Amino acid sequence: MARVELHKQKPLAKKWILAGLLFSIVLIISSILLFLYPFASTVKESYFQGENPILFEGKQAGNAIVEGDSVYLPISFLQEFIDDSIIFDEKSNSIIITTKNKVVQMPSESLTYYVNEKPVELHFSVFKEKNNEMYLALEPLLAYYPIVYQVLPETNAVWLKKDGQEIKRGMVTKKDVHEEKLRLRTDANLQSPYTDQVLSKENIYIEGEKEEYYFVRKENGSAGYLRKEFVIEDSTEKVAVAREQENVTLPKLKGPIQLTWEAVYSNNPDTTKIPKMPGVNVISPTWFELGAADGAIKNLGSLEFVNWAQKQGYQVWGLFSNAFDPALTHEAFKNFETRQNIIRQLIHFSKMYHLNGINLDIENVNPVDGPLITQFVREAVPYFHEAGLVVSMDITFISDAGNWSVFYERDKLANLVDYMVVMAYDEHWGTSPKAGSVASLPWVEGNLKRLLEVVPNDRLILGVPLYARLWEEKNSGEVSSKALSMGKVKEWLTNNGLTPIYDQASGQNYAELYSEKEQTTYKIWLEDELSLSKRADLASKYGLAGVASWSRYFADESAWAALELEKKQVTKK
Helix, strand or coil, rough: CCCCCCCCCCCCCCCHHHHHHHHHHHHHHHHHHHCCCCCCCCCCCCCCCCCEEEEECEEEEEECCEEEEEEEEEHHHHHHHHHCEEEEECCEEEEEECCCEEEEHHHHHEEEECCCCEEECCCCCCCCECEEEEEEEEHHEEEEECCCECCCCCCCCCCECCCEEEEEEEEECCCCCCHHHEECCCCCCCCCEEEECCCCEEEEEEEEECCCCEEECCCCCCCEEEHHEEEEEEEEEEECCCCCCCCCCCCCCCCCCEEEEEEECCCCCCHHHHHCCCCCCCCEEEEEEEECCCCEECCCCCHHHHHHHHCCCCCEEEEEEECCCCHHHHHHHCCCCCCHHHHHHHHHHHHHHCCCCCCCCCCCCCCCHHHHHHHHHHHHHHHEEEEEECEEEEEEECCCCCHHHCCCCHHHHHHHHHCEECCCCCCCCCCCCCCCCCCCHHHHHHHHHCCCCCCHHHHHEEEEECEEEEEEEEECCCCCEECCCCHCCCCCCCCCCCCCCCCCCCCEEEEEECCCCEEEEEEEECHHHHHHHHHHHHHCCCCCCEEEECHHHHHCHHHHHCCHHHHHHCCCC
């Protein structure tokens, strides 16, 4: 049997136990401090991406092309941030820009561009293409937009500023601070990557703040977060861009507008047979109509009519229509060149006939072509104004009727033309399956309120009907109608011994007749002094620019006094 010897173990020295315990405590505290106060990140990230970054409203917005002293910006950037009406016309390979008084055409790879068709020579190409992106020279744009720019040192960033933009300046103040604390961080903490370094006494821009940090920008364009304790605010300056003011001087009218359309289908009226029209100050004859896809216009103008009208004290606003043909409209309005052809002819006719204005009556357009109509108006108005013409445009009330309403970009058009004329009629149209008023007063007012959310009241003219529809409802269920003038309505009432009664629902006088022989009920909602006066009251109540009546042919002598706005009490909304 083996012998087992037992030895007593020696105790560890107390000093080693204490040292181990102390080491453990230090390790734990260090771990906690490291967790709570981690070291600053040393990772650097590029603030800008690509060459010649565009700096706009505090961030990079794409990249420019810089060639010598010439800077080119992408069309996509200009459309998104500067002017969404800038377009590219494929047929002429041109960029088209419009302002209040100018139409600017900038052809591709050309040293010449055109302002209202007058050439402007440059020493560099105004328009470039690169990597399937279109770029426009920035220098010529400064004449049309309230912007300034500078190419920044080191980064070659193009810093674009807008008129009225406020820029806050500051300075880095702390000395003897570790450089890691003077790095511009991607977020408001030291653990986020940095984009650049600032130095004591360096000038910076202060663009925002987050918690205990400012978001600051160096003069080279790079930016990031820096603790507020290292920054002192200096001053705030506002960008001021001096530009030539574009003023428009147009023929003046005394008092509210009272326009009536003169429907001319083949021959102009015998002016000796046109009665006095008290209160009327504008006549708009339907003379000009789109005739072909190349923009050719059919012309029924008459200098004799204009001379007569202006001697009576009327302004003459020649009406141009698109023939209400959607296919023809698409072909004629889709290209810059054909739009310009239309405009040139209208300017020519306005001079030939000494017109005071142009009334645009564009209807029945495919909704997808709505922007083409807006672009035509953008391009036309500067030329019309240059010729001293008042520009008005006819529109319908807002509805979901595709070709008759949806295509109008009313908000944009309202900022282009001098007046918009709402054709406030045909609530029940000629072939309506149900008899009813041409334009009941509640229907007009309800739609007018909705329209005034888009179109300013002082630029809106209320169109009113001078005709009524005589409805025939056969016992078989067939419904039809025909339009009657005010005189013909009175004649029909007299011949049938009828006295109209007031219809509360429509706000108009109403008459009805049943013919046993014809097995037909006749119904008519009258346009008379009562209804016309109520329509004029609406124009006054909402502070509209005036009224316009369709058409002079349907009126009798009572119409003009009923529509005269100067006798109404105008209440601005």
